Amino acid sequence: MAEEQSPPAGPDLTQGIASTDFSGATLLGHVGEHEVLLVRSGSEIFAIDAHCSHYHGPLADGLVVGHSIRCPWHHACFDLRTGEAARPPALNALSVWQVEHEGDRIFVRRKREQPKSRGKRPVDAPGKIVIIGGGAAGLAAADMLRRQDFRGSIVMLSSDAAPPVDRPNLSKDYLAGSAPEDWLPLRPDSFYAEAGIDLRLKSNVTSIDTKARDVIVANGGAIPYDRLLLATGAEPVWLPIPGADQPHVHVLRTLADCRAIIESIRGARRAIVMGASFIGLEAAAALRTRGIEVHVVAPEQRPMERVLGPEMGDFVRALHEEHGVIFHLGDTVAAIEGKRATLKSGSVLEADVVLAGVGVRPRLALAEQAGLKMDRGVAVNEFLETSVTGIYAAGDIARWPDPHSKDNIRVEHWVVAQRQGQTAARNMLGQREVFDAVPFFWSQHYDVPINYVGHAEKWDEIAIDGDISGRDCLLKYKSKGRVLAVASIYRDLASLQAELAMEQALSR
Template identity: 55%
Template sequence: MNSTTPDIDYLDFGIGILLSQIADGAMLAGHVDNEPVLLARRGEEIFAVGSVCTHYGAPLADGLLVGDTVRCPWHHACFSLRTGEVLRAPALTSIPCFDVERKDGRIRVRARRKPASRRSLPAHSGLPDSIVIVGGGAAGLAAAETFRREGYDGRLTMLSADTSAPCDRPNLSKGYLTGTASDDSNPLRTAEFYQDQDIELKLGARVGSIDTGARHVELTDGTRYVYDALLLATGAEPVRLGTGDERPHVRYLRTLADAHALNADAVASRRAVVIGASFIGLEVAASLRARGVDVHVVAPGAIPMQRILGNDLGQHIRTLHEHHGVVFHLGTTAASIGVGGVTLKNGATLAADFVVAGIGVRPTLTLAKQAGLELDRGVTVDPYLETSVPGIFAAGDIARWPDRRTGENIRVEHWVVAERQGQTAARNMLGRRERFDCVPFFWTEQYDFSLAYVGHAEGWDKAEIDGDLTARDCTVTYRRGGQKLAQAFVHRDLAGLRAELEFERAMVRNE
């Protein structure tokens, strides 16, 4: 995985190719008038669409054809081959679609089609007149976009406690912190987008209460917003250290403002202590090392990420960081944080110009509890993401939903899951009855190492490695009682897509 746009292939689809050059079920990358184009064949049907994923620029030719769709190899976005429409997050923008001419055994790609016009929902009494979304993160924005894409033209309000518009949060600890991603690249949408889509985005809007009887939310400043349907997407907040974390040089990374402060530290300072060997903590460590900052990582476990990834993969990640100069202090925690350093419980003292806490997050449930929603270490939702109160849905880090693969209720703190839940919740709030059956997926990038994780395994008893971890070419399968729950893929993008599809098909078979 990387964020570079692939080179345009030499095949000129404007001139055309022989039909025999593309086999059934195959894809070819080429161009028309210097625009990258993907040609795909399904039986006798030939499709031509843009060949670059609109999320991070992955080459779709390296992805997977599933029916009349193509899935991105890096982060599993999905696009329609018939229309170019984006069907699944994390991509939010569709790809272009082209006319195809077949004549005398040759295929030629012709004019780019006009983008499909926005759907128009048939008017009926069941549609809500006013929808309110509480939350300005992944789930909230994905839901807002889906409402408009599905043709909803009623009043649509997003209330975000953040002072910044929805941003690309996964990149805050990666390219944004290394300095390779600009400020302009981080907002998910421009201010003009919200205006054009008639989405009323209120920033710095803290909701104090929800009146489920009167169907309105009230901000802490007393402003009220009436709703016919409500989506709670309040996300999660960092777990606080509780030991000197009020000091100004102690950082958390959740918001764009947090990222700005951490970026400034990375530029001006030379020594950092990262408390926590979570994905966020280790991504921050890698990014700070790319800036030349000396980094020490403190964590209570014996091996980083051991509970999630297992001994072998966790140890490999530790060795990777040590190779890049990171010093680990494992089996201990911070006892106190002073002006110039951190004292550990084992008695060691680490010098630090700034400290980054990455010890996990907790779902933000205050509003859900106040509204009387059923809770279970999150907001309990049904298969359609509706809460115990009719008309109120929940999505993202707060939602605990019934997983059809395992029969368990699960809550997952993944960006892609949050976006897809927002999309599904929006369609259901418009009257659909669409189960949320997304296979959880997340990715991490640390230095030149990338890992994709498909599925969900809160507890597992066996981790099997297929391939060569030292060569960064392997799959790790996590099982419990013999059941395959999840797989991690090291530099095996296509295998990750196939595993996702396998899990999806298994859910259908088990129905």
């Protein structure tokens, strides 16, 4: 028997509601089977789809800022007037609905025709744009170029075998078996041809000729460009240990990597995860969801302590131990012989599958070959332009002047890469937009989400509000009294408010 669907929430907006019944910032109702959110912005009332187009987050629990609303889960942002996805991780627009006032009642009966984007027309439109990279930054840039009405050619060169996918899902729901593969593509295959984006997969770029303005592709000749975006991302670190090249030893970065792990764990009983990083522990949670015994081997004494601090690190360890993960901390894998892994301490673990989650390194070879200025990454200015005019960098490789931390930083976060890709796209069209977005990432461990805004490489105080072990908390990472970053568990609105406060601090 088909599962019964829950009726849509809230009042039937086609029957109208009294103005006095809508006193807050939002009100959730429905039109037929569609859940619709009424949103008050100043003296205006808007109606918009009630759920984020990213992971279906409930916008009723979000934050209204001017003519926009922000999703509580992963901080996507939508324009209330147009429905446009103004900030990643959401890329798809929402429907907007017609609000009608009759006497003292508010009605919503029909969708409005989708308004056109309010994006600026190109100021200095080049003819040819080339994007090197098929990840978060590259796709976001190509998509934004077309949203900005750029009509020149876009060539997108990806070394991957698959079109751009939702990489965060690879270590979370997809690996756990709770998300189908058709959720992964960021855009349908038809999108690229329809948008006029020449996506070339399995493309190995060998060099960049900055004088001739050509990108040289192995077996593909020279591709000319007027503007170039480097979005080459990062690659997993392979530990130089005996046996790491065996077929049951994996890294997790691409869809192909994830497919190989899923195939490798069919019938597996035990897995070793090397590294207690975000990717490593998310993968550990996914494997435990599949019923596989998981051993985590890592050199640190607490997982995630460097980023989240000791209290949150202890919580993360306890959470995984509650779910049966066995930790071997202060230790490393010294060698893998068949299914036997020998640790530096001398202990031996048997495992059917080994996953190396010990971090990534930025892919910098092309930038170095091209003679771009380097600074533990590709150095860019506030507009994400490199030391060579017309060449931009975004994502894992870019080190930019961050106005929030007041330092030059490089951040390996999915949402940061997407937002940089969009800013770089607008700047390649001459808009000169400063990249000043507050860094954001989220991590998922079983049913516990951890949100993090800002950037703190070091701090002298962690102010804890709430109860970490009770999974209801907000942590502020401070240096000399100034809040650099905020981590939270189930404090979604407070996380959005912390992000907004950091943005507003720039204008003071």
